Amino acid sequence: MNVLISGAGIGGLALAHWLGRHGIQATVVERAPALRSGGQAIDIRGAARTVxxxxxxxxxxxxxxxxxxxxxxxxxAGAPVARMSGDDFGDSGGVVAEIEILRGDLVRIMRDAAPAAEFLFDDHITALHDGLEGVTATFHRAQPRMFDVVVGADGLRSGVRRLTFGGDRETVRDLGMYGSFFAARTSLDLEGWEMMYNLPAGNGVGGRVLLLYPVGRDGEVRAMFSWHSPDLGHDRRDTATQKALVAEVFAGAGWQIPHLIEQMWPADDFYFNRSGATRLDRWSQGRVTLLGDAAFAGSIGMGTSMALVGAYVLAGELATAPDPATAFSGYESGMHDFVTRNLKRPPGGDSGFAPASRAGIWLRNQVIRTMTKLPGKSAMTGNLQASANAITLKDYPMTSDQLTTP
Structure with a gap:
């Protein structure tokens, strides 16, 4: 068997690792010219730690x-008004998990764990033809090739999903928020705490949020700007316009925002997105299937973990089932309850993250100050600790426990 994976992100790299462990050849095609080094801090929760x-x-x-x-x-003024420790709801259930790592660091670690995979960088799939003998993939640069299976692990705006299931209009539900982040520096001593500053609706948009992630002891942070807004019709590849939009939305704001906006303009790792949730009745069609956000985007705090678990299950099913259709059926049935549970939005959802009024911000902060002391507190965060562990991982037989180089 040979498998084509679209996307060298968390899910795609994890799948390449596990396919190699099962003796299955993996080819990874990635639109970017190299591994994407930027990104925010991400959590590894529950069953994903086992993976x-x-x-x-x-x-x-x-x-x-x-x-x-x-x-x-x-x-x-930057004065603390509420706080939540990472272990208030268990090691996987809080707003910050016990294991948090920068996405770029995790990608590099996972690339090193998949030495047997073939990588096609600076390329992407332009067409798929599913035939009796396999799937013929046409690429932007490389010559067409046939594969036994194609996996779209290429994110919320998946190209493989578009070719197989239809465009974003049919397969993505808009969640009403924009987000952007980039690397910056601050003179604040964060002492290992993330800092969240909320602003009410203004400048033509809804509730706004600045979140600072500390990523070292020398003042390095990731600055994340988010806000509620109808779809503004931005160009996904026009970074200059996206940066101007962030500056416009947060114009006139205080605290650290002016200093961070200054650092945003020259930032070369700037990332900008519109939040959405995948809406599909199934993840597979013919010899093509989806993984990670391409299949089940829309969780709060579980995207990385679901991708890791999904890669483990999909690889195991491909290695043990007699054909791709049976493997895909086992993959979807094995993941269904886990994904369904982790896609449920916690009470308050995005409105609790970015309240639209000063009164709403004040009320949210009061809830944060008291909720860790209340009985049944886990239910207030959607029982994330239990949901993150809500799958029993099979022990799939491996060809070898040792990775082999090409």
């Missing part, structure tokens, strides 16, 4: 931990 432990990379991940141990909510 990375079985991959043999848990120690490497812990060595690159951001050191973050909770979140502090601050007012316009």
């Amino acid at each position: 990375v432990d079985r991959m043999g990379i848990l120690d490497a991940i812990r060595a690159r931990h951001t050191g973050t141990h909770g979140i502090v909510y601050v007012d316009r």
Whole structure:
């Protein structure tokens, strides 16, 4: 068997690793010219920890931990008004998980864990023809090739999903928020705490949020700007216009925002997106299937973990089933309840993250200050600790526990 994976992100790299462990050849095609090094801090929760432990990379991940141990909510003067520790709801259930790592660091670790895979960078799939003998993939640069299976692990705006299931209009539900982040520096001593500053609706948009992630001891942070708004019809590849939009939305805001906006303009790792949730009745068609956000985007805090678990299950089913259709059926049935549970939005959802009024911000902060002391507190965050562990991983037989180089 040979498998084509579209996307060298978390899910795609994890799948390449597990396919190699099962003796299946993996080819990864990635639109970017190299691994994407930027990105925010991401959590590894529940069953996903078992997956990375079985991959043999848990120690490497812990060595690159951001050191973050909770979140502090601050007012316009930067004074703390509420805080939530990372272990208030269990090691996987809080707003910050016990294992948090920068996406770029995790991608590099996972690339090293998939040495047998073939990589086609600076390229992408332009057409797929599913025939009796396999799927013929046409590429933007490389020559057409046939594969036994094609996996779209290429994110919320998946090209493979568009070719197989239809465009974003049919397969993505808009969640009404914009987000952007980039690397910056601050003179603040965050002491391992994320800091969240909320602003009410203004400048033509809804509730706004600045979140600072500490990623080291020398003042390096990731600055994340988010806000509620109808779709403004932005060009996904026009970075200059996206940066101008962030500056416009947060114009006139105080605290650290002017200093961070200054650093945004020259930032070469700037990322901008419109939030959405995938809406599909199935993840597979013919010899093509989807993984990660391409199949089940829309969770809060579980996207990375679901991708890791999904890669493990999909690879195991491909290795043990007699044909792709049976493997896909096992993959979807094995993941269905886990994904369904983790796609449920917690009470308050995005409105609790970015309240539209000062009164709403004040009320949210009061809830944060008291909720960790209340009985049944886990239900207030959607029982994330239990949901992150709500799958029993099969012990699929491996061809070898040792990775082999090409």
